[in-house]
Amino acid sequence: MPTDAAPRDAGRGTLPDVTSSDAALRRFLHGLPGVDAVGLEARAAALGTRSIKTSAKAYALDLAISMIDLTTLEGADTPGKVRSLCAKGASPDPSDRTAPRVAAICVYPDMAATARRALADAGAGEINVASVATAFPAGRAALSVKLADTREAVAAGADEIDMVIDRGAFLAGRYLQVFEEIREVRQACGDAHLKVIFENGELATYDNIRRASWLAMLAGADFIKTSTGKVAVNATPPNTLLMLEAVRDFRAATGRQVGVKPAGGIRTAKDAIKYLVLVNETAGGDWLSPDWFRFGASSLLNDLLMQRQKLTTGHYSGPDYVTVD
Template sequence: MTCRYARRYAPLVTMPATSPTTTDASPPASLSALADATASDTALRRFLHGLPGVDAVGLEARAAALGTRSIKTTAKAFAIDLAISMVDLTTLEGADTPGKVRALCAKGVVPDPTDRTAPRVAAICVYPDMVATAKETLSALGGRDVHVASVATAFPAGRAALSVKLADTREAVAAGADEIDMVIDRGAFLSGRYMQVFEEIRAVKEACARPGGDAAHLKVIFENGELATYDNVRRASWLAMLAGADFIKTSTGKVAVNATPANTLVMLEAVRDFRAAGGPRVGVKPAGGIRTTKDAIKYLVMVNETLGDDWLHPDLFRFGASSLLNDLLMQRQKLTTGRYSGPDYVTVD
């Protein structure tokens, strides 16, 4: 399969197919090999519009079919724990307070106080001004393995000058953010100013660096509901990956249409094809609207079927969610005790 996708995309990126013996320890020089596609605005436009079009009917049918897969009890228990470990527990409200962030951190470190075997979440996601509070709280609770993610770049609209977006990013990184979730300029993208979006992502990526070589991981948010078409979602995925995104993310959770199985599948396929063409492994984060265990498991099945076991890890797949964790915990208790918990079993975020 890998060779087939490498052959399909190799002419587009002007590079040889990836050798089957290539390992992550010594990956191909993917960024330099893909440089031709980003050499100029014309080259980038030609590349993005040369990507195969998305068959919307086929895509939605496949996403729906994957959503019908059933898993047995043992596998379900594993999937629930895996999903918990992939949650970016999030609060992004104007009314956020240090107390609310501290409470969220406590829940992320010990999701179920009655069962310490429940895994910790992947990250706590907050606004830049709450990063220091989250970092200090996690350290005090012994949760240093829980990352702090911060939205930046004038989230959620992204309507600000680049200098403001970079200052936003640097502030979050300086406060200790492990991950930055940036939003692309959808107006520029939809106007066809692809190089402007590419250069902005590259600039934010550089702003994620810290003295000494360490850098916050960069998640690039598309706001799929505003991109309107699956072809645009595919183009945005490739654009962000070419610019150096560590993760690509569906949405902010602040618009009517957020993550859907179909638009997430487009992104998963883009990640697969980018990897097959010689690029590095890139993570995927659906966000917004994923509230139930059943929904989360559908996404995990889709990841496994599209990208394989390697992506079933918090380093490469996340859920941007707040209420999802509550349902995962209740379903987890149901599997353990045989009964559903009462309404006061989990905290209300």
């Protein structure tokens, strides 16, 4: 896979003003090198064959747990379900207090206050509350509604906002509109971090994913995120690898580091470790931290805990070892 995706002046630590007009932004985004799909998929597949054993595996399992945004985003969510999820995030394995806590609890905006109180009651105030906003998952709402959604979530206690881009505007080539919307939502976040969701399955091409990555980072995203988990194609190793290349090259070009969050379809410890290998081999060790890499997941935590116990005891847990979320 070619790795020359950064602009020619990437080593200077600055970028020219490419957002002064729709035409300038279009020239920049369409001037990014095209993605070699065959090479990208081959590299992702090759990295997925790496074998992690013994102490390295134990480290990887704990690191993956610490990177989870433990998520419930269902119409049937209740305060009780959110409180239960917070308790699990704060103490993933009640029988083993050495198990790390998750990075965040991810909920709808109307559950942000419930999550914040539950984490405080559990003595786990360091766990972030992440809230989807901006008319998640479709993003089909007026900007004023999206900004109000964001401000209300932050006021309710959200530390992080996961916003969805207007895929219709992006696919129609209205890049400056998408850029300005992300920038305004970023301002509405205040001190909260902003994760920008592309919904890669709807962007359809790797070139579009690369363009969306640069667009979101130029607009001020703290994280770029693959997907909502609500469509057929969510996180995949190739599209996550492509986004990792983008954040690596963006830091080379600007000096600013941006995180990556794959979400949707990552359910096993084996899968999670493959993604950690992608991070290390593509972006580098600086991204091997919950500050810069997250998993958006609900069922992944259970398998990580079962694999963790297997390393400790030599046998797999019984079916009642972990909770069903």
